[in-house]
Amino acid sequence: MSSTVHPHPFARSTKQLEIIPNRIDVEDESRRYDDLVFDESPIEPRPKRPTSPVGAPPSVFSNDIWLGDNCGESSAFAREVKINGWTSVGDALGGAYVVYNCVLKTKEGTVIPVHKRYSEFAALEVQLLQVLPRTYHSFIPELPPKAPFARYRSTFLARRQVALEHWLSAILLHPDIGGCEPVRRWVMS
Structure with a gap:
């Protein structure tokens, strides 16, 4: 039986360990997190999606498949989904949260404004995974x-x-998922 000696997992590391003091400065940690995760370059606008010869939007899953190409009837009610911003509600002491401003355009052209918190998106995901x-x-x-x-x-x-x-478009514009009961309840609540 041969014994293999494994080197220490950090033996080749060139990084330094940083000792965190007993007291954590939340603002400093938040700044470090932002520096680590986000680069500060401005967000570039998404490229305009191609349109079919008849003007139908492409599928959210492929630029080669057009939503108008499906041979069956679509149960989805929406034809366009936008989230045009967010609003902070409340203050740090009273329990602040963020609301996203969704704008849904139906097949008939009716615009439905919907204001939802992230937790409501997560709840819809859970419901869809249970029902579908x-x-x-x-x-x-x-x-x-x-x-x-x-x-x-x-x-x-x-x-x-x-x-x-992107997530909401994939859900609402899907021919089968877009008209299911959890989606309708989510939009109308």
Whole structure:
């Protein structure tokens, strides 16, 4: 039996360990987190999506598949999904939170404003995973992650807004998922 000597896992590390004092400065930790996770470059606008010859929006899953190409009837009621901003509600002492301003345009052209917290997006995801058949679970993208130290930072909120818009578009514009009962309740509540 041969004995293999394994080197220490940090033997080749060139980084220094930083000792954290007994008292943690929350503001300093928040700044460090932002420096680590977010680069401060401005967010570039998303490129304009191509449109089909008849002007239908492409699928959120592929630029080669057009929503108008489906041979069956779509149960989705929406034809356009935007999240045009967010609003901070409350203050730090009274329990502040962020509300995202969603604008949904129906097939008939009616605009529905919807204001939702991140937790309501997460609740919809849970409901969809409970109600939908397992074969549809792959059509539900991952929600953007939580970040406790950065949740009120404009850089973080701008990135989350883009990710939530993509997530909500994938749900509401899907021909089968977009008209299911949990989605209808979420929009109307």
